[in-house]
Amino acid sequence: MSNVSLRPATLDDADPLEALSAKTIRVKYPAILGTDAVEGYIASGAIGAYYRQHVATLTVAEHAGIRIGVCAIQPARIDLMMVDLDHHRSGVGALLLADGERKLFAAADRIGLDCFRQNDQARRFYAKHGWLDDRLFEDEDHGIAMIHLVKPRPASLG
Numbered sequence: 224m225s226n227v228s229l230r231p232a233t234l235d236d237a238d239p240l241e242a243l244s245a246k247t248i249r250v251k252y253p254a255i256l257g258t259d260a261v262e263g264y265i266a267s268g269a270i271g272a273y274y275r276q277h278v279a280t281l282t283v284a285e286h287a288g289i290r291i292g293v294c295a296i297q298p299a300r301i302d303l304m305m306v307d308l309d310h311h312r313s314g315v316g317a318l319l320l321a322d323g324e325r326k327l328f329a330a331a332d333r334i335g336l337d338c339f340r341q342n343d344q345a346r347r348f349y350a351k352h353g354w355l356d357d358r359l360f361e362d363e364d365h366g367i368a369m370i371h372l373v374k375p376r377p378a379s380l381g
Contacts, residue, residue, distance in 0.1 A: 226286060226287070227284055227285065227286050227291070227314075227315055227318060228284070228285050228286075229282050229283070229284055229285075229318065229319070229322055230282070230283055230285065231279075231281070231282060231283070232274070232278050232281035232282065232283045232293065233278065234275060234278055236274065236278070236281070236283055236290060236293075237271050237274040237275045237278070238271065239290045240270075240274045240281075240283070240290060240293050240305070241270045241271040241274060243290060243291070243292075243293070243305065243307050244270045244293075244305050245265045245270060246307065246308060247305055247306070247307065247308050248261055248264070248265065248270075249261060249262075249265070250308055251308075251342070251344075252339075254341070255339050255341045255342060255367075256339075256367065260365075273295075273303070274293075277295050277302070277303075280295045280296050280297060280302065281293055281294070281295050282294045282295075282296075282319060282322055282323065284306070284315050284318060284319050286310070286315075290307075291306065291307045291309075291310045291315055292304075292305060292306040292307060292310065292315045292316065292319050293305050293319070294319040294320065294322065294323045296323045296326055296327055298327075298330070298331070299327060299330070299331040299333070299334050299335065300327070300334060300335045300336055301320070301323050301324075301327070301334065301335075301336040302336075304316060304319060304320065304323075304336075304345075306319070311344075316348060317352065320349075320352055321352075324374065328376050328377075328380050331376070332375065332376045333373055333374070333375050333376065334373065334374050335357065335371055335372060335373045335374075336349070336354070336371075336372050337369050337370070337371055337372075338369065338370050338372060339367065339368070339369060339370075340359065340368040340369055340370045341368065346370070346372075349372050352374075353374055353377070354372040354373065354374045355372060355373055355374065356370060356372060357370075357371045357372055357373040358370070358371045359371075
């Protein structure tokens, strides 16, 4: 997608990113988590709280002044990737992921992320970008089937 810009997040992004995430989660996650769990999670305020607490780790993708995606990084890991449903398969996710990887590989030789095991679309996306299945596990708090993916530093980055 052309004319997409990436920038560091600010606290002013929390509410719009929460709305973007809720929209995407309501469509993509009921089959994995169940509708009640999805609606409970959204109603809990946890999404907005995450964005406010982790603002320093967030990169926002914008198109025409509208927030269309976000990536959060923690040391050696992609902590969150979210792209507005209207922009799935447009290259926004790839742009955000590449930016996050570049930042992480500046300090790590191997990086990771966690994904819902049943999220086939996300798993295909990550595999397309060189991520490898590492280990299966269950989320400790909710018993959700997860998979940890890893990516070694590409040889081109030295």
